[in-house]
Amino acid sequence: MEMKILLLGASLVTSLPTMAGGKPISPNLFGIFFEDLNYAADGGLYAELVQNRSFEYSPSDVDVHKQPAGGWHPFTAWEFAKEGNGIGTISLETREPIHPNNPHYLLVDVKTVGKHGVGIRNKGYDGIVLRKEETYRFSVFLRNPDGGSMPVDVVVKDHKGTVVADTSFTASSSTWKQYEMVLRSRSDADTAALSLLFKKRGTVAVDMVSLFPIDTYKGRKNGLRRDIAETIAALKPAFVRFPGGCLAHGDGLDNIYQWKNTIGPVEQRKGDKNIWNYHQSMGLGYFEYFQFCEDIGAKPLPVIAAGVSCQNSARRRGDGQECVPMEDMLQYIQDILDLVEYCNGPSTSEWGSKRAAAGHPEPFNLEYIGIGNEDHITPEFEARFKMIYEAVKDKYPEITVVGTAGPGEAGKDYEEGWKIARKLGVPVVDEHYYKGWGWFLENLHRYDSYPRGGSKVYLGEYASWGSALENALAEAVYMTSLERNGDVVEFASYAPLLARVGHTQWNPDLIYFDGKQVYPSVNYHVQKLFSLNRGDTYHADVVTEDGGKSMLYSSCVRDSHTGDIIVKLVNMDGRERKANIDLNPFKRIRTEAALTVLAGDAKAKNEPGKPASVIPAESRIKVKKSFGYTMPAHSLSVIRIKTK
Incomplete structure (x- = not known):
């Protein structure tokens, strides 16, 4: 039965309509999502070694x-x-x-x-x-x-x-x-x-x-743990979504994340519990998030609660969603507008001066802001989201608002979230889903039929349930479909990002760590290979397979900045497969290319505390306008070809 599912899930690279020279796609496609979950901040990325330094645990x-x-x-x-x-x-x-x-x-x-x-x-x-x-x-x-x-x-x-x-x-x-x-x-x-x-x-x-x-990332005082930050930076993410998903809208109304409590001198910041059942010191606050984005060349994408708390709150029976009272919404909206000023305003403005006082007189150049996360799409949510969206659009039309389509890939919240987005003209809508690896193979055409020209998609949280090579390869297969649909999928980020060994509330995670070392998962290497090999045009019908289609999946993109052609090939099969690659549509290719291969046993994992069992191998290969390439069993291969 499993083989039958795989065969049904396998598909040709769909020939969607393309412009001459390839179909333009989002160059921002692959980024990261940071949430203070699994001790990702205190005891993790934030470099403080003392726990409960201000005696505020409760x-x-x-x-x-x-x-x-x-x-x-x-x-x-x-x-x-x-x-x-x-x-x-x-x-x-x-x-x-x-x-x-x-x-x-x-x-x-x-x-x-x-x-x-x-x-x-x-x-x-x-x-x-x-x-x-x-x-x-x-x-x-x-x-x-x-x-x-x-x-x-x-x-x-x-x-x-x-x-x-x-x-x-x-x-x-x-x-x-x-x-x-x-x-x-x-x-x-x-x-x-x-x-x-x-x-x-x-x-x-x-x-x-x-x-x-002293040796923090980039030598920052009140900075980040260098080895973890460098592991994240090595992904070269196009963007960073922060400070969380469920964490942002919190465990009840009084636990909604308040960005203003996280800036200024650390001894004056207001710590709080989070929805994942531990304390946040807020030492890693909004200033540090924006500074990290700048340090790694990633666009910041902060997420703000849409005036409602998480419906999964334990505070109330049934639907736990609590709403900011309407009489308080003007101040709540003003706090969001103040965030934009904090990021982009001149150093002489009220909130821009606070950024400057922290050591950054230049603007952070905020372009995007997320409003809401996995919300139950109720009338109360809609009313508050509309107020926030219109206020941001009116005062800061240059800011792109990212909306939300609820907690799943389908269902009433998903449908209502998209209905609101289309009615208001929200530019980007955030979708989330965690599934078994077979689901990703069966849903490669999810975005083929999404309307072009309307709201774009941010796949803000996704992962298959596991850290084995087969999970990572299923994600790679799905990522080829995201590239194919990069004209409608604007952003994508695996989640969760970080987990301290022995302190996880959620598995699997992209990067594990303890007090001594960092342990990137196999999934991490897939994300890195796609992120480092992004393109801004997609090219169809470049790859075919000898003997018909089975478990070969591929995409071909071109980076207009370097002129490089990048072919990604995923073999889900337990035996080698030969791919035929046709580069005739491209001019003046160089005959030597870079090859990176991630391969191994389908069940292999990179276990924390042990030597990594699956890591990418780099080499050089000869290529020409038409050539064959034999893919190893259970593998992701990335061929990067330069043009003259």
Whole structure:
């Protein structure tokens, strides 16, 4: 039965109408979608090594049925530290905090210093990872309520108790003051802990305890973990959708993601729980998202809730969608308009000046904004979406709004979402679906019949249910159909992007990581091969197969910037297949081409923590106007041909 399905799913490259020289398609087709899911931000891309640095974790952050032993609380990841017969207490306080958005801090009362002092210890995320001779920026806000001075030791020890890095200083301010210094690691440590020890009798208030690698991506302060960021950057995504899907419209009305709470000095940002059942520090905020997009040459595509919360909220029985009251919608819309000004306004404007104060006087050149995500398309949703859409269109006609067609590939929400989009003339509509790999083979013609000239499609979230080569190849097959329909499919992004090993709420994911390493999946390599080999024209009828059509799928695109012709071939079969490639429509091709092949056992995976079993192999091959190419079993081949 499975073979029958595959054969039925196999198809010729459809000859859609093309213009002379190929059919123009979107050059923005392949990008990425970042959501703070699976500890993708804190404990992941955001490089902070201290967990719960500002004591803002709460039992309400985590689903009561999914809490770790002991539950979550303001002391999560912390423990009282007293070494050498020290005596003291710690307490959580809220009087005179650093900022109202950061209301909690710790008060340490040292009764007896003992040999090494009294204080607190943080274990980070599954242990703090340091590397020999690397440097790290330690910082902390302290306040001496009783005046006077307080000597402080900062000590990082590995799991054996060996000191890996340390420093000392004296705190001497009765008001909040930040102390900052650089530590150098003497050795490697994978499960270290950071201790802050106070060496004098008295009290001291503590907040925003931080340990950051100096070597962040692009050397940014409050920046990104370099190895993860580089793995993402290697995809060369055309765009980045952020900060999430379900996360953006949240677990109830008061949990809708508020971009204004995520900018400015980190000690003034307002953390919050997210719908995936953990806390967000907002250290990775809107400024950092836009800066990362700029650093990797990707267009930003922020997503804003359409005035309604996620219908999957656990807050209410039945339909969990909650709506911003109509009397509050004008302010809600103004917040969205302020975002555009923050990104594109001059540094002299109200919100542009806040961008400039963060170190970026030039605009971020925002072109797109998403309104809504997988929403239940109710009359309440429609009314609020229409208000937002028309307000953005009226004040910023240059901004392209991306709408939503509900949570699935079909059904009432899908139909109603598209009906609204066509009625209002929404330029782009976001579709999402997660399916078994056979579904992708059976639905290669999904976009062939979509109307040309109307709203375009953003396939914002899709993946097959698995991380084996067969899943990745099914996605590659589907991506050839996205290229074929690149005149109506404007954007596409696999989801989810990141997952910390041992902390996943969703599988599969594109990139796995732990505190030490990054583990790209087989699916990652497929996404990378398509993203690095984008084109802006599609060319039909370039590839045929000896012996008729079976499990050969292909696409051919041309990059007008380089003149390169790119042929992608996917063989889902368990044996070799020969493809005939006809390049006669192209002029003056070079006879040597670059070949990249991803092949292996259909069930093979790149398991986190183990050497990768399936990775692309690069070589050179000879080509001519008409030539044959033998595809390995279970493979994706990309042939990149230069023109003279």
